[in-house]
Amino acid sequence: MDAALGPPESMAERAGDLTPMMSQYFELTREYDDSLVLFQVGDFYEAFCDAAEVVARICEITLTKREDSTGTYPMAGIPIDNAESYVERLLESGYRVAIADQIEDPEEVSGVVDRAVTRIITPGTLTEDELLGGADNNYVASLAREGDRFGLALLDVSTGDFYATSTDAEATVGDEISRFAPAEAIVGPEASADHFGGDCMVTPHDARTFERATASDRVAEYFGDPERLLADPVEVRACGALLAYAEYTRGGAEESARLEYLNHLTRYDPREYMVLDAVALDSLEVFDRRTVTGPEGLTLVDAVDETASALGRRELTAWLRRPLIDRERISARHAAVGELSRAVQTRERLHDRLTEVYDLERLISRVARGRATARDLRSLTDTLDVVPEVREALSDAEADLLVDLRERLDDCPEVRELIGDAIQPDPAQKLTEGGIIAEGYDDTLDDLRGTERDGKAWIDDLEQRERERTGIDSLKVGHTSVHGYYIEVTDPNLDAVPDEYTRRQTLKNSERFVTPELREREESIIAAEQRADDREYELFVDVRETVAGEAERVQDLAAALSELDVLVAFATVAAEHGYTRPEMDASGIRIEDGRHPVVERTESSFVPNDAVFDPDNRVAVITGPNMSGKSTYMRQVALIVLLAQAGSFVPADDAQLRIVDRVFTRVGASDDIAGGRSTFMIEMTELAEILDSATADSLVLLDEVGRGTSTTDGLAIARAVTEFLHDEVGATTLFATHHHELTAVAEDREGVFNRHFRTRQEGGEVVFEHAVEPGAAAASYGVEVAGVAGVADPVVDRASELLEGEQPGEQREADAPVDTEATPDERTNGHREREGDAAAVAERLRAVNVAELTPIEALNTLAELQSELE
Numbered sequence: 001m002d003a004a005l006g007p008p009e010s011m012a013e014r015a016g017d018l019t020p021m022m023s024q025y026f027e028l029t030r031e032y033d034d035s036l037v038l039f040q041v042g043d044f045y046e047a048f049c050d051a052a053e054v055v056a057r058i059c060e061i062t063l064t065k066r067e068d069s070t071g072t073y074p075m076a077g078i079p080i081d082n083a084e085s086y087v088e089r090l091l092e093s094g095y096r097v098a099i100a101d102q103i104e105d106p107e108e109v110s111g112v113v114d115r116a117v118t119r120i121i122t123p124g125t126l127t128e129d130e131l132l133g134g135a136d137n138n139y140v141a142s143l144a145r146e147g148d149r150f151g152l153a154l155l156d157v158s159t160g161d162f163y164a165t166s167t168d169a170e171a172t173v174g175d176e177i178s179r180f181a182p183a184e185a186i187v188g189p190e191a192s193a194d195h196f197g198g199d200c201m202v203t204p205h206d207a208r209t210f211e212r213a214t215a216s217d218r219v220a221e222y223f224g225d226p227e228r229l230l231a232d233p234v235e236v237r238a239c240g241a242l243l244a245y246a247e248y249t250r251g252g253a254e255e256s257a258r259l260e261y262l263n264h265l266t267r268y269d270p271r272e273y274m275v276l277d278a279v280a281l282d283s284l285e286v287f288d289r290r291t292v293t294g295p296e297g298l299t300l301v302d303a304v305d306e307t308a309s310a311l312g313r314r315e316l317t318a319w320l321r322r323p324l325i326d327r328e329r330i331s332a333r334h335a336a337v338g339e340l341s342r343a344v345q346t347r348e349r350l351h352d353r354l355t356e357v358y359d360l361e362r363l364i365s366r367v368a369r370g371r372a373t374a375r376d377l378r379s380l381t382d383t384l385d386v387v388p389e390v391r392e393a394l395s396d397a398e399a400d401l402l403v404d405l406r407e408r409l410d411d412c413p414e415v416r417e418l419i420g421d422a423i424q425p426d427p428a429q430k431l432t433e434g435g436i437i438a439e440g441y442d443d444t445l446d447d448l449r450g451t452e453r454d455g456k457a458w459i460d461d462l463e464q465r466e467r468e469r470t471g472i473d474s475l476k477v478g479h480t481s482v483h484g485y486y487i488e489v490t491d492p493n494l495d496a497v498p499d500e501y502t503r504r505q506t507l508k509n510s511e512r513f514v515t516p517e518l519r520e521r522e523e524s525i526i527a528a529e530q531r532a533d534d535r536e537y538e539l540f541v542d543v544r545e546t547v548a549g550e551a552e553r554v555q556d557l558a559a560a561l562s563e564l565d566v567l568v569a570f571a572t573v574a575a576e577h578g579y580t581r582p583e584m585d586a587s588g589i590r591i592e593d594g595r596h597p598v599v600e601r602t603e604s605s606f607v608p609n610d611a612v613f614d615p616d617n618r619v620a621v622i623t624g625p626n627m628s629g630k631s632t633y634m635r636q637v638a639l640i641v642l643l644a645q646a647g648s649f650v651p652a653d654d655a656q657l658r659i660v661d662r663v664f665t666r667v668g669a670s671d672d673i674a675g676g677r678s679t680f681m682i683e684m685t686e687l688a689e690i691l692d693s694a695t696a697d698s699l700v701l702l703d704e705v706g707r708g709t710s711t712t713d714g715l716a717i718a719r720a721v722t723e724f725l726h727d728e729v730g731a732t733t734l735f736a737t738h739h740h741e742l743t744a745v746a747e748d749r750e751g752v753f754n755r756h757f758r759t760r761q762e763g764g765e766v767v768f769e770h771a772v773e774p775g776a777a778a779a780s781y782g783v784e785v786a787g788v789a790g791v792a793d794p795v796v797d798r799a800s801e802l803l804e805g806e807q808p809g810e811q812r813e814a815d816a817p818v819d820t821e822a823t824p825d826e827r828t829n830g831h832r833e834r835e836g837d838a839a840a841v842a843e844r845l846r847a848v849n850v851a852e853l854t855p856i857e858a859l860n861t862l863a864e865l866q867s868e869l870e
Contacts, residue, residue: 215240
């Protein structure tokens with residue numbers, strides 16, 4: 001963001017010479033120097049000087065000039081009615097935007113109209129539907145630190161969702177930030193912004209708001225005694241500072257900036273949920289695709305998203321980000337999903353009714369912030385009208401969770417009645433021009449509207465009466481916004497105009513007149529209309545404030561509807577795609593005919609596979625060719641566990657699962673050139689985190705660990721990692737590898753076992769059967785896969801020759817298991833017989849600069865080295 005967007009120094013020095021309006025503008029730019037100020041001038045938001053050039057460039061609008069008695073300034077303006085689209089561009093370019101609205105009516109002010117910043121729009125504090133871009137939560141985070149303790153608070157300003165936690169493990173801070181993926185963050189003076197990734201804007205904020213006493217007072221203003229709600233002073237500091245920042249973005253810290261709809265502060269312990277860090281979420285493609293393959297780039301959330309409302313979609317995302325580890329809560333969700341999956345008519349009825357549910361959380365947020373329109377209130381009551389039908393659909397529910405949700409479905413009858421009585425069924429969009437309050441709600445308003453109607457009816461009849469009285473058949477009665485009501489007579493009939501007509505306007509072929517009675521009626525109509533519009537607005541504000549007072553009830557209802565929506569969605573997926581209820585009290589993982597929930601939707605046929613892990617068999621070494629399905633298999637095991645703990649049924653014929661505290665993944669990597677880290681360094685960094693943090697209750701997925709270095713080093717690392725996870729950690733582990741020597745670990749360690757993907761050759765081509773079987777694969781079929789991938793035939797043929805060496809007629813037998821019967825000593829002795837000859841080859845191999853070799857040079861070098869060994 002540009003360093004300065006205020007007045008040039010030369011202009012600032014002569015600020016006293018500026019016009020009152022420009023002086024007001026530059027005062028606001030100094031006060032809000034961290035933001036780009038958009039200054040209301042009539043129907044436009046204007047920016048001047050350097051800020052104007054920024055707005056013109058980013059928003060692709062014309063840069064103009066403003067001239068007054070003190071000088072000429074660059075100027076750029078955006079229309080207020082379409083401001084959101086331009087503000088979105090500024091946010092995407094890294095700017096915070098301060099909206100300075102006119103807070104006085106220009107018609108009632110002599111001189112400059114007063115303006116004030118009414119809100120600051122930042123990536124993490126968006127409330128406008130046009131800018132939020134979807135149903136998902138949009139969080140702003142706050143991080144505080146005291147010694148070794150970290151406090152993290154997260155707030156969705158658009159919904160009122162507010163969470164707090166603390167930890168003394170720095171790694172946990174990063175995990176929780178990854179879990180919520182905030183769009184923006186503020187950071188206390190002792191904490192580091194490094195915990196937040198590049199997608200999160202870190203905003204400087206007043207360090208005083210993080211002070212314990214100040215933060216405690218602010219939390220107490222909203223929620224009462226902080227010590228009763230929060231477990232650690234560092235949590236209080238994070239929450240208090242975040243509340244202060246949210247108030248600041250509403251234009252200040254005074255009473256009008258309070259977020260009255262914030263009724264709940266949820267304190268949680270990270271250990272209450274399965275940990276899914278950014279690496280795991282990315283590798284498992286829970287919310288985002290890592291590749292462009294597959295129809296429409298489906299993710300896990302896409303595969304199970306049968307929710308009917310924005311509330312449900314947001315809750316589904318939350319459940320997938322935070323799978324449970326409490327067996328009773330998981331079981332309660334499963335019981336509800338099971339009942340709904342069997343009750344087809346109930347499930348479909350609920351889904352149909354839930355499609356009529358508006359986003360109550362954001363609706364009530366707008367109501368409480370005084371930004372809701374009359375149409376918003378109608379949307380609110382339309383949703384409340386659906387609630388009795390939803391409750392009725394659950395009348396026979398037996399699952400404890402469904403019974404509880406039914407009891408929580410409060411249709412807020414007082415709110416329904418108030419809005420139903422007060423607001424017209426199809427109200428006007430604007431609040432100040434009438435057409436929003438229903439007839440019969442207010443006697444005063446009805447009288448004013450009656451006067452207005454009577455006056456307009458009198459005018460409607462005036463044309464016929466005057467035609468008959470004057471004998472002018474072409475006489476017309478009309479109205480313009482500038483000249484008001486008039487009687488129009490064409491030039492040939494001017495001689496017949498009565499004396500009491502007073503000329504108002506002369507046109508090319510006619511004249512327009514008024515009469516004293518018409519003028520009196522016009523004044524009566526205008527007065528009644530203006531008073532009625534003002535009265536309607538007053539009444540609407542009163543209704544909106546009354547509804548805002550019920551915000552907590554509406555939020556509780558929204559929570560119940562969102563949970564029900566997810567349960568119905570899970571039940572729909574289970575019924576339509578053959579998911580089964582998992583048993584969650586197992587000591588291991590036993591999956592029969594498991595399927596990948598996404599891949600099975602994107603392929604015409606999918607081969608199910610079993611997965612069996614128990615205390616005596618915890619580590620699986622998985623071998624097989626590329627494209628045979630190793631990575632898909634590992635991910636499907638993790639996704640089945642994730643879905644089960646989120647409360648969903650799972651894609652399998654049968655599943656008996658243990659509770660997993662965390663899923664670790666080391667699947668693929670890319671270079672971090674800017675950070676000076678190679679693929680191998682990233683791989684080792686992620687591996688170090690796994691080895692340091694995994695427990696016996698964790699699920700670990702490792703894919704080709706050690707391939708970023710020499711074969712010897714890579715194999716050594718892979719074996720050491722396997723042994724450590726088995727011996728020291730005891731985690732359930734799936735390790736896919738092309739290091740076939742790694743399969744020997746199964747002979748050395750009880751609890752390590754081999755699995756491979758069955759493959760066969762037909763007509764010289766490799767055929768992948770995608771089926772998992774016991775034992776180790778005979779080969780990786782890299783040359784055949786290269787052919788399938790389209791590598792030029794001469795290269796594939798030459799590679800085959802090099803691979804076959806001096807035995808061109810010998811074929812590798814598909815699925816021939818390696819010799820796992822030989823003892824480790826026998827295998828080691830076989831290697832030692834070749835140590836002398838291999839030493840020279842190894843020395844030459846170390847001297848090869850692999851990074852500079854072309855593929856052909858690499859194959860030729862490999863052939864030469866192989867020949868020397870033979």
